[in-house]
Amino acid sequence: MPTLVFTPRYTADSQALWKAAGHLGWKTERLTAWKVPEHLRTLPDPVLYGEALFGPALAEQLGLVLLNPPEDWLVRLPEEFRLRDIVLTTLGTARASLHRAFVKPPNDKSFPASVYTGSDLPREYPDEMPVLVSEIVRWEKEFRCFILDRSLRTYSVYSRHGELQHHQAFSSSPEENRELEDFATRLLADPRVDLPRAAVVDIGKIEGRGWACVEQNAAWGAGIYGCDPSAVLEVVQHAASKL
Helix, strand or coil: CEEEECCCCHHHHHHHHHHHHHHCCCCEEECCCCCCCHHHCCCCEEECCCCCCHHHHHHHHHEEEECCCCCCHHHHCHHHHHHCCCCEEHHHHCCCCCEEEEEECCCCCCCHHHCCCHHHHHCCCCCCCCCECCCCEEEEEEHHHECCCCCEEEEEEEEEEEEHHHHCCCCCCCCCCCCCHHHHHHHCCCCCCCCCEEEEEEEEECEEEEEEEEEECCCCCCCCCCCHHHHHHHHCCCCCCCC
């Protein structure tokens, strides 16, 4: 039986997953500090859910290796699934640019993903730090998609024109859902699209262009928005491998 392990930080997502784990008959443990106590280090089937900053260190203490997207995943994605120019480069190279572009770290939140000119980028990070640099586009809507074995298990709209949809209960129309599912079906069926067994892919609609991938995220730390918590757990359960 899996044991779902949470970090000390209480969030609405962790509470929803805690309830779902109970319905599934899973055990749950919440850490009281940013260190795994000895009695939890020998769990037979641990499942970790938590923040990207501390996740890898906690996973190692639980005997797990977390699945993370390759830094160049978006760059290697066929153009028909991204619909915009994206390069993986270094922060130093991005700082030297005079052009405005959307810049983000590939797999963490060390600085905010946003539109920058080179001189506006944060100075506290080293030049060799990898970053994704994309042409500027407008996203009409964005969906979070939890995927297991290339099958879409649950999804939820989370943003419209850059505004989080929390107060709208993350609701989407049947037509939007159909369009999202059609795009996801094509994406997941394409052998050129590399995905781990458990993944989270954000998919959205670019103004004037159509549906495209926003980014891939690690399932073990992704926010769930309006997704079905039980289906999320099915994905998160496979978001790490044993050491």
